[in-house]
Amino acid sequence: MPALAPAPVAGLSSNVHAIAAGPYHVCALTASGGVLCWGENSLGALGEGTLATRSAPALVAREGGGGSLAQGNWFLDLDTAASNADLAEWGPVFLASTSGDPTAAVVKVNTEIQFAEADVGRSGSVYIFALAPSDIVRQDKQGGAPFAVGAAVSRSGTKDSSVACVLAQLNSSGQLQAVSSSSLQAYLTGVLSSQRQAVTVVNGVPTANIGGTTFYVGYGTNATAMLNGGVNRSIASVPGPRECRPQPPQTGWWWNPKEAGRGYSIEARGRNLFYAAYLYDDSGRSMWYVATGPASLDGSLFTGDLLALSGGQSLGGAYRPPGTPRVVGPITLAFSDAVSGTMVWPGGTVAIERFNIVPGGLDSPAQPNIPESGWWWNAGESGRGFFVEWQAGTAFIAGYMYDDSGSPVWYVSSYATPAPLVFNGTWWSYANGQTLTGPYKPATLVNANVAPVTIQFDSATTATMTLPGGRLLPLTRFRF
Numbered sequence: 481m482p483a484l485a486p487a488p489v490a491g492l493s494s495n496v497h498a499i500a501a502g503p504y505h506v507c508a509l510t511a512s513g514g515v516l517c518w519g520e521n522s523l524g525a526l527g528e529g530t531l532a533t534r535s536a537p538a539l540v541a542r543e544g545g546g547g548s549l550a551q552g553n554w555f556l557d558l559d560t561a562a563s564n565a566d567l568a569e570w571g572p573v574f575l576a577s578t579s580g581d582p583t584a585a586v587v588k589v590n591t592e593i594q595f596a597e598a599d600v601g602r603s604g605s606v607y608i609f610a611l612a613p614s615d616i617v618r619q620d621k622q623g624g625a626p627f628a629v630g631a632a633v634s635r636s637g638t639k640d641s642s643v644a645c646v647l648a649q650l651n652s653s654g655q656l657q658a659v660s661s662s663s664l665q666a667y668l669t670g671v672l673s674s675q676r677q678a679v680t681v682v683n684g685v686p687t688a689n690i691g692g693t694t695f696y697v698g699y700g701t702n703a704t705a706m707l708n709g710g711v712n713r714s715i716a717s718v719p720g721p722r723e724c725r726p727q728p729p730q731t732g733w734w735w736n737p738k739e740a741g742r743g744y745s746i747e748a749r750g751r752n753l754f755y756a757a758y759l760y761d762d763s764g765r766s767m768w769y770v771a772t773g774p775a776s777l778d779g780s781l782f783t784g785d786l787l788a789l790s791g792g793q794s795l796g797g798a799y800r801p802p803g804t805p806r807v808v809g810p811i812t813l814a815f816s817d818a819v820s821g822t823m824v825w826p827g828g829t830v831a832i833e834r835f836n837i838v839p840g841g842l843d844s845p846a847q848p849n850i851p852e853s854g855w856w857w858n859a860g861e862s863g864r865g866f867f868v869e870w871q872a873g874t875a876f877i878a879g880y881m882y883d884d885s886g887s888p889v890w891y892v893s894s895y896a897t898p899a900p901l902v903f904n905g906t907w908w909s910y911a912n913g914q915t916l917t918g919p920y921k922p923a924t925l926v927n928a929n930v931a932p933v934t935i936q937f938d939s940a941t942t943a944t945m946t947l948p949g950g951r952l953l954p955l956t957r958f959r960f
Contacts, residue, residue, distance in 0.1 A: 489518070489537060495566060508537065513559025514567040515540040522582050522717050527556070529576040531589060532694060532714035535727035535818070536779060539570040545577040550597040569750030569959065573711050573774075574599075576697070580682070582716040587690060589681040589716045593697060595672045604699050605666035607706055608681055611645045611724040611777065612656050612693040620658040627660050629781050630816040632692060632722035639817060645724035648693075654685040656693065664703035672699065681715050691720025696777070708783040710751055710774030728753075728779025730818045731854045732869040733835040733876060741913035741923030744823070744832060745867035745878060746813075747854040747960075748775060753782045754855055754960045755813065756867065756880055758890045760923065764912040768880050768890050771811050772960060782813040786825055791886040792863035795879065795907070795931060796948035802863035802882070808916070827917045837894065841871030850900040851937045855958035865958060866945075868903075875903055877933070893933050903935040 498509040505519025505526060516537035517526040524531055528538040529545065540556045547554035552564060554575055574596050580589035593606075613632040620626060626646035631639050648656040649665060659665075667679060681695050698712025706712060714726070728748035735743040742759035754772045761767040773784040785807045792802030808826060815821035819834040819842070836842050853869040864881035876894045883889045891907035907930040913923025931948040938944065941957040 507540070509558065510566065512562040512564050512566055513557050514564060514570070515556050515558065516570065522719060524578070529572075530578045530591070530714060531580065531582050531716040532778075533717040533725060534714075534778070535725060537570065539567060539572075541575070541577075545575070548594070548597065549575060569752070571750075572713055573751060574699075574713065576713055576715060577676070578681075578715055580716065582682070582718045583687075585687055587682045587685050587687055587716075587718060589695065591679050591681055591697060591715050592676040593679060593699075594676050595674075595699065597674075599672050599699070600674045602672055602701075603670065604672050604701055605669040605703075605706075606677065606679065606697065606699045607664050607703055607712075608649065608667045608679065608695065608697055609659070609664055610648045610650070610656065610690075610693045610695045611726055612648045612690065613720070613722045613724060614644045614646045614658075615722070616689070616691070616693075616720075617646055617648045617656045617658050618651075620660065620663070622660075622663060624660055624663075626658040629777055629814050630724065630726060633725055633817075634722055635719075640722055641816075643722055645726070650682070650685065650690075654689055656690060661704050661707050664706075666703075682718075687718060687720070690718050692723040693718045693720070694724050694726060694778075707776050707781070710776040712776060714778050726778040726780035727815070727818050728775060729813075729815045729821060730834055733837065733867075734821075734832045735835045736830055736832055739830070739914055739920050741910065741921075743835060745855070747867075748779050749854075749960065751775060751779075752960055753779070753813070754958075755782070755811075756865075756878075757786075758878060758880070758892075760911065760913045760915055762915055762918070765887070766890050766910060767916075768888050769808060769916070770880075780815045782811075784811060785809075786811040788888065789863065790882065790888060792882040792888075793861055794882055794884050795891070796951075797884065799861045803886075825916075827915075837869065837871040837876045838874050841874070844872035847873065847900055850940075851943065852940050852957055855960070856943065856955045857958045858953055858955055861953070866955065870897070870900070873897060873900075877903065877905075877935075879907065879933075891930055901937040903933070903937075905933050907931050907933050 495511045496508045500507045507517040518534045518537045521533045527540040529541045575594040578591040628644040630645045631641045632643040651657045695716045698706040700706030731747040745756045753775045756770045758768045771784045775782045787805040789802045811825040823830045857865040868877045874896045878892045893905040895905040909927040910923045911926045934946040943955040945953045
């Protein structure tokens with residue numbers, strides 16, 4: 481959506497050497513020589529193998545579409561002497577080479593997909609489907625409620641919450657029909673070959689029937705596995721008065737304003753998402769859960785297991801690894817746009833949105849020379865982590881760890897940072913707030929000085945934390 485002030489690009493690494501901006505898209509040159517582009521792409525301007533408009537950076541493909549994911553030589557590399565390790569997260573789940581013109585009055589789009597090497601030789605089905613504005617989609621043949629992800633957006637960037645983006649497939653008459661994840665019809669089924677698979681995405685359908693639709697290709701053992709596993713790519717965006725433009729969530733703090741006292745740390749990076757919820761157990765003590773895995777539909781949909789951990793490291797104690805994660809139940813996150821979404825978990829359905837650390841913090845210009853927001857950790861002390869976000873000169877941090885008995889516990893702290901590379905505050909502890917499944921009740925601050933917390937940031941991705949007792953703990957950004 482249009483913005484009048486500079487804002488961070490979701491998931492974009494700080495390791496960028498140059499930016500080039502055109503009227504409708506932007507490209508960034510990374511330190512390792514890869515090129516990331518995002519923006520309007522209905523005519524293939526981004527060079528990543530599709531004709532789908534992208535709000536998040538995509539890695540530009542090698543000229544001519546050669547190479548493979550397994551060999552790591554499929555993308556444009558302008559510095560062959562540099563390590564490309566930082567680009568691995570940007571690799572798509574499978575390669576595509578797309579042709580056609582989704583802006584034509586009658587749309588024809590074809591693509592050739594190259595299955596991931598690990599999937600070659602397995603049996604599976606290929607699916608062609610779409611996210612389309614609900615006002616141009618016919619009702620599901622089975623009469624079920626449409627599978628909705630987000631709201632359609634006008635060409636000017638205004639969200640129309642009355643028109644949902646729903647899962648659909650083209651029928652034999654060239655009309656979009658609503659489908660559920662379980663009723664998706666396969667394009668073809670068989671053994672996945674090492675040869676490129678030709679796929680007809682749209683074959684001569686008038687724009688009037690499909691304007692505003694984003695088309696996808698995916699594959700898997702079944703449609704649900706394909707969607708939940710994120711094994712899909714948007715292939716073409718058809719312009720229209722209202723458009724479905726799926727996008728990943730912003731990295732940062734999320735909450736429901738009507739349920740203050742519990743919140744959610746969310747980071748989407750590349751194809752993956754890492755989530756944590758901080759809340760309370762039935763006894764009133766602080767408690768947290770996590771979920772992680774691949775996101776789907778351009779990062780706008782995540783489905784996975786909500787996990788509880790125990791037995792790990794306390795704030796100041798010696799290192800001990802956590803025990804085996806315990807599944808609490810399923811969780812689904814569906815993002816309407818980069819700053820709002822819906823969470824479905826054992827506690828029911830909850831509307832979530834980005835959290836202003838300070839009034840107007842989300843609308844404030846990005847500060848220069850600040851460390852990356854998101855997850856931080858020490859790789860040698862896995863099982864606990866720290867989530868940090870900066871807004872308008874203020875940093876908010878949560879520490880997810882364990883108490884001396886091994887039960888999960890969290891602490892939070894906030895600090896107005898006169899020097900953006902220094903955090904100097906105290907850990908706070910809360911209790912007696914809302915549980916996973918119980919009704920809302922406000923939390924109470926039980927200790928405003930659990931321990932001091934000092935972090936000296938050395939760069940955008942490295943830091944040193946001083947723990948209680950004076951031990952220095954090196955921290956780096958967590959690349960999940």
